[in-house]
Amino acid sequence: EADIYQTPRYLVIGTGKKITLECSQTMGHDKMYWYQQDPGMELHLIHYSYGVNSTEKGDLSSESTVSRIRTEHFPLTLESARPSHTSQYLCASGTGVREQYFGPGTRLTVT
């Protein structure tokens, strides 16, 4: 079973703050993903990485940015949080579309 961790699990923060959502995995997977999930809606891919120093934007436009300096770590940053960023953010890692393991998610509320 893959181990993939996300912190914080819950975050309530004011508008304009800079935030970083952490995601780490211990499986040595090259491929990592960030999804955004709103209630009653499908998951949308917002960022993905196929390896160190490789990042791409997903299908859903997002004001967030990501970095991949280490294989096991794939943080997501919002430079200036807004209420429209309120959502659940799910990180995943795996070998590709055939196999993805999901973290528990970060529920972000921007007030």
Place this chain on the structure above:
Amino acid sequence: AQSVTQPDIHITVSEGASLELRCNYSYGATPYLFWYVQSPGQGLQLLLKYFSGDTLVQGIKGFEAEFKRSQSSFNLRKPSVHWSDAAEYFCAVGPPFGNEKLTFGTGTRLTIIP
């Protein structure tokens, strides 16, 4: 472009009753097909997947799904549900080649009543 439709937003089933969750997809060829489950406050857990071969696939927790090419469907079934099956269920498709991105349906919330 690929898409996934889960026509049932919310389903309520009695404990011990059978369950079928519907999933239809749109894709130019036969995609990879997945069912994930999400319990409250948790991430997604893979229940089962279909790549090719036998169209009836078995998964964890007693779930199975049947791929029907003619109907572009991949419905999830369980013969007897347990209270612990209450969760959100997501169907997903992925291309067998190319960009390797999963496309998810909007999910079906399952409620179990005693």
